[in-house]
Amino acid sequence: MSVIPPVDLTEQFQTIQAEVNAAVADVLASGQYINGPVVETFAQAFGDYVGTEHCIVCNSGTDALYLALRSLKIGPGDEVITSPFTFIATAEAISAVGATPVFVDIDLATFNLDVTKLEAAISDRTRAIMPVHLFGRPVDMGPVMELATRHDLAVIEDCAQATGAEWMGQAVGRIGHGGCFSFFPTKNLGGCGDGGAFTTHDADLADTARMLREHGSRVKYHHEAIGVNSRLDSVQATILAIKLRHLETWNHQRAQVAERYSSLLAAVSEVICPQDATFGRSVWNQYTLRLTQATAAGQERDRVQQAMREAGVIAMVYYPIPLHLQPVYRHLGYQPGDLPQAEAAAQQVLSLPMFPELDEARQLQVVQTLKAALAQVGLKAAQYC
Template identity: 60%
Template sequence: MSPIPPFDLTQQYTTISEEVSAAVLDVLSSGQYIKGSVVESFERQFANYIGTSEGIACNSGTDALYLALRALQIGAGDEVITSPFTFIATAEVISAVGATPVFVDVEPETFNLDLKLIEAAITERTRAIIPVHLFGQPVNMTRLMAIAQTHRLVVIEDCAQAIGAKWGNARVGSIGHIGCFSFYPTKNLGACGDGGAVTTNDSAIAAAIRMLGDHGRKSGYFHEKVGVNSRLDAVQAAILQIKLRYLDSWNDQRQTVAKRYHQLLHSISDLVVPQIPEGGHGVWNQYTIRLSRALETHQHNGHGNFRDAVRQQLQQQGVSSMVYYPLPLHLQPVYADLGYQVGQLPVSEQLAKEVLSLPMFPELSALQQEQVVYTLKDSLLQVAELSV
């Protein structure tokens, strides 16, 4: 059998290569590579898809979060609550505007913010909450928005991994005050390079984000704020316009892949399969299992991390996997000055030792999945023998 990668962008490109080539050539022949009608058209289409009145394209998901915080004038002296179990960009932007990230632990089932812990973390300095719809699974936005309303906080949804996901009947990115998206190539809607977008129903916020992302100006060479250069180029916008038409179909294929994994993995005692939040509709940017039950025995016998040993065995047999994330943010060296200690956010710390993301992409075949699961079972057996 051929090696199985964690994701494969080539198959997706093959199916739309003629459309993409034509669209890119149209942009190149137009001579309008920055801003312009193609970018504006994509912004409208994307906002309409998410269900908001405003969509603003930018050059990355990180910038989307940064611009959202800047538009809200969040900065020095302010606190923003978020998850420690996510990519650093979510917290990095809080620090970048001069505010302080406040980490709240996550749920062991969904890997998303544990909403029962939010209110205890709110202080008089708290300005906003950034929930992360991790791995494509939505946060319970009904409960979160109720908490935010009670405490008069702004909610900025980090939807980087969850384009197309829903809570109830609403897509993520349309429920909070602001939605932030990444078009990094491995996302469900991925560009052929970096890209991002912000969605909102607040026209004043949208205007501020547009200005800040274009050097703090509304027009010409007259600058009202210290801004940044964060623009989605027209080539990427043209590609994303095409891909947006296929997004729901690709997300449906991811659902099929996830259900098949559920069926193939449910009887394996050494792992925990991911759970779909009740009331939510996920889009499976990742399919992330937990290898937990043999962990203590394996470590007790001096063999290191059980998850890492299984991953190594998988790799040796041609199945690639990923670990998101091996060290939670509150324990990262960059945040040592915040004073978090080992054991303070125990669920995130435990997940960091246990999670393993299996190959996940829309074109993953049933035969490939059977190979993944067969190899996983064999790897578990081999590593378990070391624990005896």
């Protein structure tokens, strides 16, 4: 049997190779590699896709978060509420502007923030809520926006894994005060390198973000703030513009892959399959299930993962240490057991290979390998859900 990787970018590239090669050659021949019309055309197209008036493209999804926070003038002394179960970039951006991340536990069924626990985390220092649409599944934004309005808080959506996801018919990234996207290669809309975008309806936020990404400058050699160098290059922009035209098709294919996985795994009592959003559309950046017997710091889960790897199927673990227990945040005082749902997820999750071109035959191989690994490790029926 062939090795099945967690994601295969080569198959997708083959379908658009001729178009990409020609477009990149045109950019290289133009001699205009930073900013310029190609970048602005993509920024406009992506803003239109999300449904916001403004789109500021930048160097990475992490920079998009940073620019959003800076544009909102969030800094030292402020608190931002977010999830402990996500990649560190979410909290890292909060720390990078001098603010303090405040972690709220997740809903184990969705891996997203437990919106019922948000209000208890609000203090007189809270300035914003940063929900993460994890693995491509949208957060239930209704309670988030209601709470933010009532307490006069900003909402910055971390949409890094959720380009194209929807909540109640609205694209993520247009619901809050701003949305932050990543174009890392493995994302639903991924480039051939790093890239990101900040989307917003607010003209003032957009203007500030553009100034900050250009070394704090609106006019060349005139600097009004300490900014950063965070520009999307023309090669990435032209590739992303091509891929954007295919994104809806690829997201539909991801949904089909997820549906097949769930059908194939329906009778496997040792796992809990992820569910589609009940109030919107997931775009399945990952298909992340839970091993119901994975305890003791995830040792059983890790053994299942290793057994699958040895059999030629590469499953991934996102994220084995929740952010509130990371060494870098030890000073915040969180202890094991403080956020039990996030800690349980960290011990139980396993992400199966997921990409639009994954066919049924290879999915059968994945599922058969998972079943064999479960039997090898000796996991039994579910203790809890």
